[in-house]
Amino acid sequence: MTERKPRKDAARNRAAVLAAADALFTDCESPDDVTMADVAAAAGVGKGTLFRAFGDRVGLVKALYEARLEPVGRAVETGPPPLGPGAEPQRRVTALLDALLCFKLDNRGLALALEATGHDSPYGAEHYERWHTLLRSVLEEVPGLADGEFAAHALLAAVRADLVEHLAGRRGVPRERMRAQLADYTARVLGPAPARP
């Protein structure tokens, strides 16, 4: 392995940068009026340090985003149903999308920053790939749903950060209403209401 324990100051600075960036992205109007220099200053660190630790802007945002998303990822992979494995596929799909929606509602600035930051699109980020693969595999267990591939993309598109921001932020749609709307929509995609014996 080529792992190396980072020096103490490096670790401290990395943490400071993450915290500062988190704060800045959380309460900014638009993600791109927080500059790298701002982040460095807020963290009490030089730009060089910041770039060495994260490579570039995308790297920083991704690191933050993934750190925040990790608990959700864990709940999905090893948590209890319906979010975790084991639930009936329809319920799980709904739960997955709801979790994603809530996450984006709770981390609007960050999610927006991720999608807006350089790297042409969310597609191609490995974390998108992960969610798509998972969602697709669950969708394919839903009876009568032929094309999980496309449906997974389309459903994920329904919770994209900028749409969420538009509805929740700009247009003031309340959280619970959005969740209900999404659940409703998801149910339609999943097919006619299953017979309840």
Next chain:
Amino acid sequence: MTERKPRKDAARNRAAVLAAADALFTDCESPDDVTMADVAAAAGVGKGTLFRAFGDRVGLVKALYEARLEPVGRAVETGPPPLGPGAEPQRRVTALLDALLCFKLDNRGLALALEATGHDSPYGAEHYERWHTLLRSVLEEVPGLADGEFAAHALLAAVRADLVEHLAGRRGVPRERMRAQLADYTARVLGPAPARP
């Protein structure tokens, strides 16, 4: 009215810029490696001219996009069914989305440029508003579909430029397959296959 006929050279240059920009956006890898200076040079025009004519980058891309989309808009508003008014709502929704998908397939570079160019998101662009309003109104005629508002957003999200680009460009999904997938998906959202008397 405060309308003023533009001078001849102004009109000529405006056209030259539009043509040049169209060409550049059409065959570029990523929209943001065509710079304003590039466009000006390709059009044989100074940057000042370009900015006076279109205000800023967003203005240019919007002008281009709307010029290209206009025929589609016309077909939708006054053309024959199923794209134009008069068709059964389910058919029309499908036709609308298919038209949009085809448009984005045929104008990938441009559509990508529009979504990627500064202005935080597609939402808030007046042309999005137009499509959303229309789609919503048609959706609300579909029996059993309670929430046209959200469904319209979600369906439009399924044909977003960067998703189309990802599937058609990066992953090489052929045009007809994408259309079929979208039609399939749309049908699911619209509800169980209607009884055919």
Next chain:
DNA sequence: AACAATACGGACCGACAGTCCGCTTTGCAA
């Protein structure tokens, strides 16, 4: 204590969107 190895940080660079202003073209009017 000495000395690599690692990290620090801010001056520096290149690129790009957008502005400015002296010069040219246009088209109206005498």
Next chain:
DNA sequence: TTGCAAAGCGGACTGTCGGTCCGTATTGTT
């Protein structure tokens, strides 16, 4: 046709931002 504003032109210029570089400071190891 000639005169003359007004409208338009274009490229040098500016401000900002992401990203790099390198002399200096900090670690931690022997």
